[in-house]
Amino acid sequence: QPGNSRSLANGKVLVAYFTRSGNTRVIAGTIARTLGATLFEIRPARAYPDDYEETVAQARQERDSGFEPALAETVTNVATYDTVFLGFPIWGETAPPVIRSFLRAHDLQGKTLRPFITHGGYGTGNSSAVLASHAPGARVEDPFVMEADQERRTLTQVNSWLGVKPS
Numbered sequence: 001q002p003g004n005s006r007s008l009a010n011g012k013v014l015v016a017y018f019t020r021s022g023n024t025r026v027i028a029g030t031i032a033r034t035l036g037a038t039l040f041e042i043r044p045a046r047a048y049p050d051d052y053e054e055t056v057a058q059a060r061q062e063r064d065s066g067f068e069p070a071l072a073e074t075v076t077n078v079a080t081y082d083t084v085f086l087g088f089p090i091w092g093e094t095a096p097p098v099i100r101s102f103l104r105a106h107d108l109q110g111k112t113l114r115p116f117i118t119h120g121g122y123g124t125g126n127s128s129a130v131l132a133s134h135a136p137g138a139r140v141e142d143p144f145v146m147e148a149d150q151e152r153r154t155l156t157q158v159n160s161w162l163g164v165k166p167s
């Protein structure tokens with residue numbers, strides 16, 4: 001596999017990501033496959049609601065209160081990785097609360113942190129500041145940033161088809 005020699009040259013690589021609607025997962029899978037890296041999905045112990053609007057409201061409240069939700073799972077032997085790719089969508093103009101939890105729970109000191117971020121068209125907000133403050137001692141590289149489909153756009157179009165005004 002061509003990816004393996006590259007991952008050996010770069011040391012052990014972890015690709016950790018959080019996703020709701022799957023956009024960030026596509027990027028994470030591509031990185032993992034290309035570099036022969038370990039894939040880890042970041043999940044909160046208590047899943048967010050299926051409902052989009054409920055999730056937006058909960059995310060806003062958790063952001064404003066600085067809440068760090070418990071993780072369903074942590075990475076075993078995070079110390080053995082040299083490079084950590086960290087992927088997430090922008091939620092409320094910042095990194096989702098569970099990303100702060102992830103960084104709090106894993107010591108990335110001395111590692112290279114390569115963020116990859118998707119957003120719905122409004123940019124990365126203050127997520128760089130969150131990474132800088134929550135990953136002390138890590139070498140945080142410039143993020144790969146991609147605009148990706150917003151669930152809200154889908155809801156709006158479907159509701160318009162159904163003849164319902166968005167709430």
Ligand SMILES: Cc1cc2nc3c(=O)[nH]c(=O)nc-3n(C[C@H](O)[C@H](O)[C@H](O)COP(=O)(O)O)c2cc1C
Binds near residue numbers: 024055089148151
């Ligand atoms: C709770 C919530 C909050 C969001 N807030 C923003 C935002 O502030 N700015 C933005 O550009 N997109 C925002 N989005 C859109 C997502 O960042 C974007 O669609 C992203 O690609 C979703 O990634 P995912 O499919 O990996 O979950 C938000 C989405 C959700 C669910």
